[in-house]
Structure formats: structure tokens, C-alpha cells
Amino acid sequence: MAPQLDSFFKQVDAMSESFIDRLSKAVAIPSVSAMDEHRPDVFKMGEFMASELRNLGAEVTLHPLGKQPHKEHLELPPVVTARYGSDPSKRTVLVYGHYDVQPALMEDGWATKPFKLTVDESSGRMYGRGSTDDKGPVLGWLNAIEAHKKAGVEFPVNLLMCFEGMEEYGSEGLDEFIMREAKGFFKDADAVCISDNYWLGTEKPCLTYGLRGCNYYSLEVTGPGADLHSGVFGGTAHEPMTDLVRIMSSLVDPDGKILIDGIDEMVAPITDQEKALYKDIAFTMDNLYESLGSKTALFDDKARTLMGRWRFPSLSLHGIEGAFSAPGAKTVIPAKVIGKFSIRTVPDMESEAVTAAVQKHVDKVFAGLKSKNKCTLKLQHDGKWWVASPNHWNFTAAAKAVEHVWGVKPDLTREGGSIPVTLTFEEATGKNVLLLPMGSSTDGAHSINEKLDRRNYIEGIKLLGAYLHYVAEEPMREG
Numbered sequence: 001m002a003p004q005l006d007s008f009f010k011q012v013d014a015m016s017e018s019f020i021d022r023l024s025k026a027v028a029i030p031s032v033s034a035m036d037e038h039r040p041d042v043f044k045m046g047e048f049m050a051s052e053l054r055n056l057g058a059e060v061t062l063h064p065l066g067k068q069p070h071k072e073h074l075e076l077p078p079v080v081t082a083r084y085g086s087d088p089s090k091r092t093v094l095v096y097g098h099y100d101v102q103p104a105l106m107e108d109g110w111a112t113k114p115f116k117l118t119v120d121e122s123s124g125r126m127y128g129r130g131s132t133d134d135k136g137p138v139l140g141w142l143n144a145i146e147a148h149k150k151a152g153v154e155f156p157v158n159l160l161m162c163f164e165g166m167e168e169y170g171s172e173g174l175d176e177f178i179m180r181e182a183k184g185f186f187k188d189a190d191a192v193c194i195s196d197n198y199w200l201g202t203e204k205p206c207l208t209y210g211l212r213g214c215n216y217y218s219l220e221v222t223g224p225g226a227d228l229h230s231g232v233f234g235g236t237a238h239e240p241m242t243d244l245v246r247i248m249s250s251l252v253d254p255d256g257k258i259l260i261d262g263i264d265e266m267v268a269p270i271t272d273q274e275k276a277l278y279k280d281i282a283f284t285m286d287n288l289y290e291s292l293g294s295k296t297a298l299f300d301d302k303a304r305t306l307m308g309r310w311r312f313p314s315l316s317l318h319g320i321e322g323a324f325s326a327p328g329a330k331t332v333i334p335a336k337v338i339g340k341f342s343i344r345t346v347p348d349m350e351s352e353a354v355t356a357a358v359q360k361h362v363d364k365v366f367a368g369l370k371s372k373n374k375c376t377l378k379l380q381h382d383g384k385w386w387v388a389s390p391n392h393w394n395f396t397a398a399a400k401a402v403e404h405v406w407g408v409k410p411d412l413t414r415e416g417g418s419i420p421v422t423l424t425f426e427e428a429t430g431k432n433v434l435l436l437p438m439g440s441s442t443d444g445a446h447s448i449n450e451k452l453d454r455r456n457y458i459e460g461i462k463l464l465g466a467y468l469h470y471v472a473e474e475p476m477r478e479g
């Protein structure tokens with residue numbers, strides 16, 4: 001039987017102005033984690049979260065994380081954890097979000113003040129840094145609790161909340177915290193839900209069950225003891241830049257095909273079940289052209305494009321450190337250049353095997369150049385891909401909630417980028433992790449004029465609450 005959600009929904013509608021007010025208070029705190037001078041504001045935002053949660057009756061703890069590595073003069077902002085309810089007969093859901101934001105300056109081109117929530121009544125767009133990433137979704141959980149209380153509706157689950165303040169700066173200190181608390185604060189969790197990504201488009205909600213990983217490499221070529229002048233030394237020495245450009249151009253072809261032997265064989269084959277998923281997904285080539293700002297797509301069809309983003313690896317060339325890049329015509333021969341490239345990884349690619357294949361390829365190509373320079377490959381960092389089972393009860397509960405609130409079945413999507421904390425939670429808790437987005441593809445997280453649509457916020461609060469009700473009722477199926 002579908003849960004009775006009418007009085008909760010009515011309460012959310014009745015309280016929508018106060019929920020928007022809560023968001024504007026949060027947006028007004030410029031909790032920019034990447035800027036030293038805003039660190040006190042990040043702390044202030046953590047305190048704001050703690051006091052709002054305490055007012056709702058949650059048990060709140062602020063966990064200090066110590067000094068910031070490489071910036072010892074700065075204290076890391078605390079992880080705010082909160083527990084709401086501890087009824088052993090109920091399921092326990094762990095939710096994660098972040099209360100810090102990306103930098104934002106008027107000079108960047110904002111049309112409104114970034115740290116003032118500005119609601120455009122005609123379009124329903126609510127502009128402000130953090131509105132969609134991630135203050136709106138984070139407050140969504142608090143608003144759902146408050147609406148239950150006010151409506152006198154019993155809260156359907158025990159809720160564990162974990163909100164961090166360093167997400168936009170690499171989540172410093174968080175992995176260790178999560179691993180430490182796996183058998184502590186997180187031990188009761190039956191499932192995990194993260195609301196910190198976006199719909200694929202603007203009209204259809206989605207549930208996200210996969211992310212690509214990333215192996216990031218640097219490739220250094222050195223030769224001469226110092227930078228040289230091409231008028232004097234051109235034609236007399238092996239040039240590092242010439243070698244590097246040759247190697248980099250051998251990694252991938254203009255159609256995006258990775259040319260490193262062994263990579264293709266690591267990629268999990270496409271099943272018929274997976275193939276069938278793509279055709280119904282609300283995405284068009286025009287959506288791609290719009291976000292590319294051009295028609296320079298690799299493929300003309302939707303399914304192949306989505307596969308290119310979600311389920312195949314890709315290799316991108318990012319830049320060359322040490323190369324002359326300023327305007328003008330400097331006749332330098334750089335003595336040392338470092339090429340940067342990365343591979344977005346997918347099932348079943350293993351980081352070590354990928355690196356071994358890259359190394360073998362680089363060695364082979366460099367040997368073919370017969371250069372007297374020196375060439376060194378380094379893995380700068382790697383993050384693993386993640387894929388969850390969309391048949392797990394955590395996902396089927398969320399799908400029912402989407403249908404209840406939005407009247408459509410959600411698209412099951414993956415993403416081309418990574419949200420590393422997803423995998424950390426999965427490893428620490430051993431439970432299914434669901435990505436349940438609130439905002440849509442046009443929200444502009446991280447860019448100027450970030451916004452959250454009023455409709456996505458208010459219906460999103462209903463969705464988060466409804467999801468918890470369906471979780472409470474869904475038969476246990478591990479998928």
C-alpha cells in the first residue's frame with residue numbers, strides 16, 4: 001500500500017515561504033572553503049546547521065578534523081553529524097551533504113549578488129551561491145523533518161545526517177572520518193542517500209547509480225640543463241617539447257578512441273538489459289549541443305553519446321606545464337615540459353592495470369623516438385568508478401517516491417564525473433548508496449548565476465520525505 005503522504009505534502013506547501021527563508025539565511029553565509037579569508041564563514045555555516053538541527057530535536061555533534069594539510073594556519077571546519085530518531089523497529093537511513101560552497105565574486109559576471117538569495121518570481125528561479133550545490137538539498141532534509149513535526153506525521157525512519165564543510169576543496173579529512181566512524185556513528189545505517197548531483201535535463205527526475213573514476217597522469221620530458229634559445233641551439237639538441245607532443249598525440253585519436261593497447265579489453269561488455277535503458281532517457285542531442293555551446297559532438301546519436309559519457313572510458317589531454325603559452329613569439333626551447341592527461345575509468349578497469357598499460361605504451365612510443373631525453377610517467381591521483389544496483393530496495397523506494405511526487409518514472413542515469421565520497425560511504429558501511437538529485441541540469445553549480453528552481457526545492461523536499469516513507473515500507477531486496 002502506498003504511504004499516506006497528503007498531510008506531509010500539504011504542510012510542505014504551507015511552509016514553503018519559511019523553507020525559502022531558511023535557504024536565504026544559509027546562502028547569506030559565504031562559506032567558501034577554498035578561500036582562507038572565508039574560513040570563519042565556513043565555521044559559521046557549520047554552527048548554523050548545528051543550531052537548526054538542534055531546534056528540530058536532533059542529537060547533534062560537531063567533529064573537529066584538526067589542521068588543514070599544507071595550510072597549517074587553518075583549522076578544518078567540523079563535520080556536523082546529527083541523529084533524528086532511534087527507534088530499533090525502524091530502518092535507519094544515512095544522508096550526506098556539504099555546507100561549503102564554491103567561490104563567487106560579482107566580478108565573475110553574476111547578475112545578482114551571489115550571497116543574497118534572489119527569487120525571480122516570474123520564472124521561479126532562486127539565484128545564489130550554494131542554492132543548488134548543496135545548501136538547498138541539505139536543508140531539504142531539515143525541512144522534511146520540520147514538516148513532519150508540524151503536520152503531526154510520524155517520521156518513518158531513523159535519520160543519520162553527515163554534513164561536511166570541505167567538499168569543494170577535496171573533502172580534506174573526510175575519508176578518515178568516515179572510516180573511523182564506520183563502526184561508530186554510521187554503524188546502524190541500512191542504506192545511504194546523497195543529494196548532491198543533478199537531473200540530466202530540466203523536466204525529468206533521475207536516480208543516479210553510477211559514476212566514472214579518474215586516473216590523472218603527468219608525463220615529464222627533460223633534456224637540456226636549462227631553457228635554450230632556438231636560434232643558437234635549434235638543430236643541435238633533442239627537444240623535450242617535440243618528444244612530449246609526439247607521445248601525447250599517440251594516446252588518443254581525434255574521434256576520442258583511446259590508442260593504448262589493453263584498455264578496451266578491460267571495459268565490461270554492454271548487456272541487452274543495459275542497451276534497453278538508453279532509449280527512454282530524457283536526453284536529446286540538442287541538450288548536448290546546448291551544453292557544449294557547439295555542434296562538435298563525437299557521435300550523432302543519443303545512446304552512443306550517453307555511453308560515451310557514462311560507460312566507456314575517455315582520455316583527455318589537459319595541458320603542458322613548462323611550455324611557452326603567453327601571447328607573442330618567444331623563441332625558447334623549454335628544458336623540461338610536463339604533459340597532463342587523464343583517463344575517466346569505468347567497470348571493470350583497475351587502476352594499477354590501467355597505469356601499467358599507460359606506462360607500457362609511453363615506453364614503446366618514446367623508445368621509437370630514439371631520443372636522448374629522459375621521460376617519466378607519474379600517476380598524480382586516482383579515484384575508482386562506482387556502480388550500484390538500481391534494483392536494490394533503496395533505489396526502488398526512491399523510484400516510487402519520484403513517481404508519487406512528480407508523476408513520472410525516474411530515469412536511471414550514470415554520470416561521467418566522480419563524487420568520491422560515494423565510494424567511501426559504500427566501502428565504510430557496506431550498504432547500498434543512492435544518488436537522489438534535487439536540482440536540474442541548468443542550475444549552474446560552480447558557475448556564475450547558480451540557481452535552484454523554486455519548484456525543484458519545494459517538490460524536492462516532498463521527494464526526500466516521500467523517499468523515507470517508501471524506504472520504510474519497501475520489501476528488503478538486495479538487487
Ligand SMILES: [Zn+2]
Pocket residue numbers: 098133134167196
Ligand atoms: Zn556539491
